[in-house]
Amino acid sequence: MANGPVRHTKQKDAVMAQLRGCDDFISAQELHRKLVDSGLRIGLATVYRQLNSLVDSGAADTVRMDGQQLFRLCGDDAHHHHLVCRKCGKTIEIDPPSESWVRKVADGHGFTVESHTLEVFGLCPDCQEKR
Numbered sequence: 622m623a624n625g626p627v628r629h630t631k632q633k634d635a636v637m638a639q640l641r642g643c644d645d646f647i648s649a650q651e652l653h654r655k656l657v658d659s660g661l662r663i664g665l666a667t668v669y670r671q672l673n674s675l676v677d678s679g680a681a682d683t684v685r686m687d688g689q690q691l692f693r694l695c696g697d698d699a700h701h702h703h704l705v706c707r708k709c710g711k712t713i714e715i716d717p718p719s720e721s722w723v724r725k726v727a728d729g730h731g732f733t734v735e736s737h738t739l740e741v742f743g744l745c746p747d748c749q750e751k752r
Contacts, residue, residue, distance in 0.1 A: 635661050636671040637680075637694070645712040646684055646691035646705060684740050686710075702738065706745035715741070 639655055640647070653668040672692045675681035682693050686707060693712060704713040718739065727734045744752075 632663055632667050633671045636668060640694045645710040646693045648689050648691055704741050706748055707742050708744055708748040711745045
């Protein structure tokens, strides 16, 4: 989590509003295209900066898939665990593993646990049918 208050700007508000309309993870490029298509004049670098600020503040999640960084607004809970379709990007929040499992795995490798996320990548039922 970032220290200090999160500054709200027109660009950040626009990025957050567009993210609210996305149920699944989305790339900065795709989000930028949606913002420009809606009539907003905003640069891609600004979109990246705003997304990374949201991630730093804990307001958004990020994952890497196929060499691309994807973003999604966080839910209200502190844990962020998802099933993510590699083909269409559909994202489902899942129940977290037990804290004891997380600590056991970390301890087994000499790590302490400060925070954790879990992303499981595969194909959703719709994309499996299209194969």
